[in-house]
Structure formats: C-alpha cells, structure tokens
Amino acid sequence: MAKYSNVKPILIAVDCIIFGYDGxxxxxxLVKRAIEPEKDKWSLMGGFVGDDENLDGAAKRILLELTGLHDVYLEQLHAYGNPDRDPIERTVSVAYFALIDINKYSKQINDQYHAEWFKLKEIPKLIFDHDKMVKAAMDKIRYQAALHPILFELLPKKFTIPQLQALYEQVYDSPIDNRNFIRKITASGLLIKQTEKDKSNSRRGAFYFKLDKQKHKAQFQSFLNLTAKSK
Known part of the structure; x- marks a missing residue:
C-alpha cells in the first residue's frame, strides 16, 4: 500500500458536548477521565475515530455508548488542532454538540463513565481545551436558537410556556419579557395547547403544550426570532 512520505500520522478524535434540560x-x-494525564478530572465524552468510521458515525457511536441514545439532535461544531492540545500525542478533535431531554433518558446514562449532569453555571474546570469547546457550543446554540426552533429538542413531549421561557432565558443568560415571549411563541403557530395542566408549582397551574411537528419541520429554516426585542 502506498503511503505519504515524510508525514507523521495525526490522531483524529471526536468530543461530544451533550446538553440536557430538566424543566x-x-x-x-460530563465524565471523569479514566487515564493519565488529568485522570479523574472532568471531561467531555470523546473517543478516537475508528478505521471504518466517518466523523458523524464516530460521534453517534460515542453518544450511544454514553447515553443509549440515537436519532437525537447532533451537530458538528468545530475542529480543534493546536499541536499541544493533547499532551500524549498530536491529536485533532472534531467537536459535536447534542441536545437531549434529560427526563426521558436519565435512566439510560451509562455508569461506566461516571457521568454526571452539571448546571451551566456550576461546570467544573475541564481538561485540555474542553472549556473552549463548551463556550463555542453555547455561542452556536444561541445563534441557532434565534433563527431555528432547535431548543425544542431539549423539551419533553409536553411542556409549559414557563418551562419554555426558562429554557430560553438560561440559554441567553438573560431575562425575557413574559408578554412579548408569549405573543411571539403563540404567533409562531408551533404549539398545540393541551387540556391538562401542570399544577406542581401552583394551584392554578399552567397548561401543557405540545410541539406541532409538521410545522416545526416546515419552519426549521425560517424560524421567527423569539429573542429579538423581547428582553
């Protein structure tokens, strides 16, 4: 087999930035790194790309190994290739971010990797350049959420308007005017009102809604900017 001469092989890895929303x-x-250096430090879930895998295939495999999930929202983010990013060997990592519903899949998290959920404001220091990856993922999600209804991927099948608003506020780390938010989300036509209520936080309760999946699919490329002028 022919090989390129005078070229040192570089390892290719995939790191998965997995976000969830519990309402x-x-x-x-995050998971605890199993090997030195930085053993037992907090890390994104990652692995090397197999000989018979493409990048997307490796990311889906890693996500499946950790969470038991497939067919979830998964998007390639960025490639990280500083020569000194991994102290063991020269490694280029391609980062992906995934959006999942914690309540639906919490029991499927694989204990083998000592996985644990952290609130965004309580994330510990991560190994290597993983902090940079998380920041880039949040920047991309904020941009995407203003244009497309991707945050619905984090919600259960039925949810309340307060839960949806709280999600947007946490993504943008800023309060959103309640009346403007309700007006814009109602005008989008994406929600189907249910007859039952969530009364866990008040006697009056809040109506549940479901996402209109057909309209969601149709509007994915032309979503109303819910956050514009709503702060």
Whole structure:
C-alpha cells in the first residue's frame, strides 16, 4: 500500500458536548477521565475515530455508548488542532454538540463513565481545551436558537410556556419579557395547547403544550426570532 512520505500520522478524535434540560435547568453532561494525564478530572465524552468510521458515525457511536441514545439532535461544531492540545500525542478533535431531554433518558446514562449532569453555571474546570469547546457550543446554540426552533429538542413531549421561557432565558443568560415571549411563541403557530395542566408549582397551574411537528419541520429554516426585542 502506498503511503505519504515524510508525514507523521495525526490522531483524529471526536468530543461530544451533550446538553440536557430538566424543566428547570439547562445542564451539561460530563465524565471523569479514566487515564493519565488529568485522570479523574472532568471531561467531555470523546473517543478516537475508528478505521471504518466517518466523523458523524464516530460521534453517534460515542453518544450511544454514553447515553443509549440515537436519532437525537447532533451537530458538528468545530475542529480543534493546536499541536499541544493533547499532551500524549498530536491529536485533532472534531467537536459535536447534542441536545437531549434529560427526563426521558436519565435512566439510560451509562455508569461506566461516571457521568454526571452539571448546571451551566456550576461546570467544573475541564481538561485540555474542553472549556473552549463548551463556550463555542453555547455561542452556536444561541445563534441557532434565534433563527431555528432547535431548543425544542431539549423539551419533553409536553411542556409549559414557563418551562419554555426558562429554557430560553438560561440559554441567553438573560431575562425575557413574559408578554412579548408569549405573543411571539403563540404567533409562531408551533404549539398545540393541551387540556391538562401542570399544577406542581401552583394551584392554578399552567397548561401543557405540545410541539406541532409538521410545522416545526416546515419552519426549521425560517424560524421567527423569539429573542429579538423581547428582553
């Protein structure tokens, strides 16, 4: 087999930035690194790309190994290739971010990796350049959420308007005017009102809504900017 001469091979890895929402808090899923250096320090879930895998395939495999999930929102973010980013060997990492519903899949988290959910404001120091990856993912999610309804990927099948608003406020780290938010989300036509209420926080309760999946799919490329002029 022919090989390129005078070229040192470089390892290719994939790191998955996994976000979840429990109805109150936006969270990040982290694992403890199993090997030195930085053993037992908090890390994103990652792994090397196999000989028979493409990048997307490796990311889906890693996500499946950790959470038991497939067919979730998964998007390639950025490639990180500083020569000294991994102290063991020269490694280029391609980062992906995933959005999942914690309540639906919390029991499927794989204990093998000592996985734990952290609130965004309570994330510990991460190994290597993983903090930089998380920041880039949040920047991308904020941009995407203003244009497309991607945050619905974090919600359960039925949810309340306060839960939805709280999610947007946590993503943008800023309060959103309640009346403007309700007006804009109602005008989007994406929500189907249910007859039942969530009374866990008040006797009056808040109506549940479901996402209109057909309209969600149709509007994904032309979503109303919910956050504009609503702060």
């Amino acid at each position: 109150e808090h936006l969270k990040l899923l």
